[in-house]
Amino acid sequence: MRPVLLLVWLWSLAPTAMNIKVAPAVPDPPSAPSLAHCPKTCGDVSISYPFGVGPGCFRQGFDLICDTTTKPPKLFLGNTTTQVISLFPSGTVLASIMYTIPMVPGVGTYNLSWESPGRNLNIATYNYLAFLGCGIGVYLYHPDTGDLVGHCTVKCASMASMLLVTEGGGICNGMGCCTVTFPVPFRGFRVTIVKNNETVPQPFANITIKAFLSFRPYIFSIADLLSDKINASTVGASSAAYLSTVITDNPNCAKARSDDKTRYACGSSNCENVANGGYYCTCSGSSDDGNPYILDDCKQGDFN
CATH class of the missing domain: 2.60.120 (Jelly Rolls)
Incomplete structure (x- = not known):
């Protein structure tokens, strides 16, 4: 192909190439340093991700409200009257x-x-x-x-x-x-x-x-x-x-791992399916200290 024709041909492909969109990589679960600005307690209740108070501090659907007008302050599930008595790193809520x-x-x-x-x-x-x-x-x-x-x-x-x-x-x-x-x-x-x-x-x-x-x-x-x-x-x-806790943006672990449109909650921690839909994350080992919903936080409780 002559140089001039080759240049014209390449030029005709340019708009197509420029319009190709690469799907952004789905981010990992947040790290502990990225959540350092978030409130850690409300009254005498410790707060653990995926729950959180304030923008950037919780996974979608897991927002909490800290009512500071009471003494001591009280923690509630979102905009509800359901009071949180205790919150555990594993995702269990009392x-x-x-x-x-x-x-x-x-x-x-x-x-x-x-x-x-x-x-x-x-x-x-x-x-x-x-x-x-x-x-x-x-x-x-x-x-x-x-x-x-x-x-x-x-x-x-x-x-x-x-x-x-x-x-x-x-x-x-x-x-x-x-x-x-x-x-x-x-x-x-x-x-x-x-x-x-x-x-x-x-x-x-x-x-x-x-x-x-x-x-x-x-x-x-x-x-x-x-x-x-x-x-x-x-x-x-x-x-x-x-x-x-149940992560409900995907029906099971396999779908969650392969879905490039939603953030996979478990990162490097273990994933378990939930019978009525969704999944949850766990740390290996016998300790409940690690948080499986934070990047690499399971190292605290991993004894395997």
């Missing part, structure tokens, strides 16, 4: 999820629901929902399929009979309190509470329904039953449940 439901004359059905922000937390199956009330039936539904997956009933008798129930430490067995469990990990729950057509003796008629998620056994108390509200000061340590 959270307080509770409800107060006033009984309204003439109303026979009440609904409540909860969903983890970004659907990135699973409720472990060893947690349960406890309900305090009188003359009600509780129905737990799968948050995605709508299938009924749990049911319990609460009755109340005379004060004398109720006092007998609580002697020696009452258990939550359907008298003033009942529980429903989770057959599989859920990202949330839906509950319907139905008032039964039965006479409830005083002083238990039309009392406020209380509900909370917990992993510890609850010791039933008539004082809790008669209270107009429920909080950590009434049911104590029972008012907290363990939630596990």
